[in-house]
Amino acid sequence: MSDQFRLVIVGGGIAGLALATRLGNSLGRAGKLDITLVDKGFAHVWKPMLHCFAAGTARNENDRITFISHAAGHGFRFCYGEIAGLDRTNRRITLAPLVEQDDEDVILEERYLDYDALIFAIGSRANDFGTPGVEQHCIFLDNVVEANNFNERFRHALLQSYGRGTPLDIAIVGGGATGVQLAAELHKALEMGSLYNFTPQTPEMRVTLLEAGPRILPSFPEDVSEGARKQLEALKISVRTGAMVSGVDEKGFILKDGSRVDAQFRVWAAGVKAPDVTRVLDGLDCARGGQLVVKPNLQTTQDDRIFAVGDCSFITENPFPPTAQVARQEAHHLAKYLPDWILHQKPVPPFKFHNKGAIVALGSYNGWGAFADGKTFGGGALRGLSARLGHTALYRQHQIELYGVTRGLIACFTDWLDGFVRPPVRMD
Known part of the structure; x- marks a missing residue:
């Protein structure tokens, strides 16, 4: 049995994969640390791009990083599985059985992994706030599987609209970055697809964005919210603020005032909560949204051998927003x-967040960036070119950080080259 220190990282998102890569390069390759990354998928994608995969304006085949090959090249191991339990006394996690979806045959039985230190980086998902019908009748965009499923259904619905000459109704709940960007990206997908002259007339796509608060993009300055609203309305996207959803059925959303918004596609992109499994992790403290409560140095309050980073962690004294920027800095x-x-055995010092601002890009139409002091850039005479380029640069930075400079630049070049070979929107 190896006497190496066993570090298990659960979750291969922005924080988990960045942490595994950095520690693997520095300690894993040197044989000083036994690192295992656990994830319920086989590949990593940059979560801020999920709306592009859903609309089909980006192909995740080009943008995914396969865990197995990446682990082999960076000094750690990958274990496929979804965490189902934790035994803190014996320092062991339980991985749920792998079951075939169609006939429910067990492909792989329940398994266990022992650890000396454990890091949770399992991210977050949309929060339905207990609204009736959301789980049964809405589409979520919390991972690449859900984004791909949305895209397949979206393409089929468009095919029906082209063939029948009927409109396609889409309603999105949540006026944050995901909902706003998805609304614009869907319009961009239809606009690009119409260039191929599939039929003489492009079908009508009616998109409605529902936000319970007084304005969309509430984490951005008011001028950005207003600018984004005007841009969406210019694309004939209906933006409804103060629209509280009280229920969902197979035909659409029921609002608190008793009115309805009917739609074939019902997308829920509101709120943030941790995966439900955090509630059954052997007594670890959880915040209201299910996030694991951690000390300022990211150690859980009940166990110093367990850490949590990214969207699934919560520092009571100084909560941080659930963003990719925070997750990345916590991993570093x-x-x-x-x-x-x-x-x-030196203590881990408290984490300090350096807010560099935020960027939102509305397809190829506009974009805005907000610095930490509230000042904005983009959205002006260049129609937000600077902000949209900044959004792209963040993704390229993520690629280069994981791949290394040489491979990262090659990935950028091949993505650019691919644009000359494939259509700009997914057609199949």
Whole structure:
């Protein structure tokens, strides 16, 4: 049996994969640390691009990073599975059985992984707030599987609209970045698809964006919210604020005021909560939204051998927004200080967040960026070119960080080259 320190990282999102990659490069390759990354999927995608995969304006085949090959090249192991339980006394996690979806045959039985230190980076998902009918009648965009399922259904619905000459109604709940960007991206997909002259007349697509609050993009300055609203309305997207959803059925959304918004596609992109499994993790403290409560240094309050980063963690004294920027910085913090904690028992210092602002891009139509001081850029005479380029640059930075400079630049070049070979919107 190996006497190496066993570090298990659960979740291969932005924080989990960045942390596994950095520690694998520094300690895993040198044989100083036994690192295992656990995820319920086989590949990583940059979550801020899920709306593009859903609309078909980006192909995730080009943008995914396969865990198995990435692990082999960066000094850690990958284990496919979904966490189902935790035994803190014996330092062991339980992985749920792998079951065939169609006939429910068990492909792989329940398994166990032992650890000396455990890091949760399992992200978040949309929060239905207990609204009746949401789980049964809405589409979510919390991972690449859901984005791909949406895209397949979207293409089939468009085919019906082309063939029958009937409109396609889509309603999106949630006026945050995901909902706003998805609304614009769907319009972009239809606009690109119409260039191929599939039929003499492009079908009508009616998109409605529902936001319970007084304005969309509430985390951005008011001028950005107003600019985004005007841009969406210019694309003939209906934006309804103060629209509280009280229920959902097979035909559409029921609003609190008693009115309805009927739609073939009902997308729920509101709220944030941690995966339900956090509630059954052997007594670890959870916040209201299910996030694991951690100390300022990202150690859980009940167990110093367990950390949590990204959207699934919550610092009571100073909560941070559930963004990719926070997740990335928390991963870098642990990558820097965990080696001394593991090898020399030095305490991990408190995490400090450096807010660099935020960017939202509305397809190829417009974009805005907000610096930490509230000042904005983009959305002006260049129609938001600077902000849209900034959004793309963040993704390229993520690629280069994981691949390394040489492979990262090659990936950028091949993506650009692919644009000359494939259509700009997914057609099959």
